[in-house]
Amino acid sequence: MSHTASAMGRRWSFSIGTVKGTAVRIHATFFLLLLWVGIGGWATGGPTAALHIITLICLVFFCVVLHEFGHIFAARRFGVRTPEVVLLPIGGVSRLERIPEEPRAEFVIAIAGPLVTLAIALGLLLVLGRMPSAEEIQLGGGVQGMIAQLAYINLFLFLFNLIPAFPMDGGRVLRAGLSAWLGHSQGTRVAAGIGQFCAILLGVAGIFSSNIILVLIAVFVYFAAGSETGIVALRDITAGKTARESMIDNFVRLQASDPVATAASTLIHSDQGEFPVLDHHGHLVGFLTRDGIIHALAGPGPDTPIGQVMLDIPQVSQWTRMDEIIPMLASGTKAVGVAADDGLCLGYITWENLMEELLISRALKRRKAESFPAGAHPGH
Ligand SMILES: [Zn+2]
Structure with missing residues (x-):
């Protein structure tokens, strides 16, 4: 999942219930969508039309939840849990703990959702007993019209998801x-x-x-x-690398009791843009970003203790493998703290520093590739 999509899902969403360990959350903008189509329906066809379109949208989203649970139950078969699914106006997003790299598992998990959607569409067509006419799909009057529209939308979603x-x-x-x-x-x-x-x-x-x-x-x-x-x-x-091999271990440490002004001055006098916040024993207690510093200066002021404006970040052991850490960063966590065996903070890993590692390794690869022909023609 991309950075933006997960950040969008997390904030402004609230849980409406839990099914077998998966919280179903609805994003607040979903209600804006309902309001929007409700007003549109009212304007064109009065209260009946407004009620019709709102009911239809709710049913469509119920079908989307069933689609997501197709993925979720399939993932469970491969031992992957899904802590939450978020409903956005653009559809559902299931946050699987990890996506298995084993091709068969990924295939089964990916296809399970569209198959649920197809099954719903076919089931509705069976209930209807005929193919709906184009007119019926457009106007959608009454229960029959609603079923026709829902079948059509699920068929469309099935094809759309298979792009x-x-x-x-x-x-x-x-x-x-x-x-x-x-x-x-x-x-x-x-x-x-x-x-x-x-x-x-x-x-x-x-x-x-x-x-x-x-x-x-x-x-x-x-x-x-x-x-x-x-x-x-x-x-x-x-x-094959562990956290300690990719972490930033040379950094300025800030204390939770330090004022934000200290962080601001460190920001100016070092090239560090983000800071792990430690307690006086050396345990990680939070993380302060450049944005956090700027916001705190503009808002609560320079004397605010860092502890009040820092972020929570996950912490891993120095021996944690990088392939467990990359998905954490990819899902929008600002940084991951790295702790020694005694729990003290050794360093941290950010998306940016991994990107630098990537650029360096690409440059070295290019050099290796280019040095060959150059050596073969010493006269040039
Ligand atoms: Zn899907």
């Missing part, structure tokens, strides 16, 4: 297929390339049909595919 691009289910199905053949890294690269190509086609189609929503989806898909390759590249260079 072979990240973060759509089709992208994961494609990656699983390619990984079985090319391995996880190469499979992801090829799948992401195909996804970006699909995004460009989608964008062009959107521009020609003046459909702004299609263009926005295309842009989103294009960048999501790119970030998926980035994560795989990071996994490649950190494969």
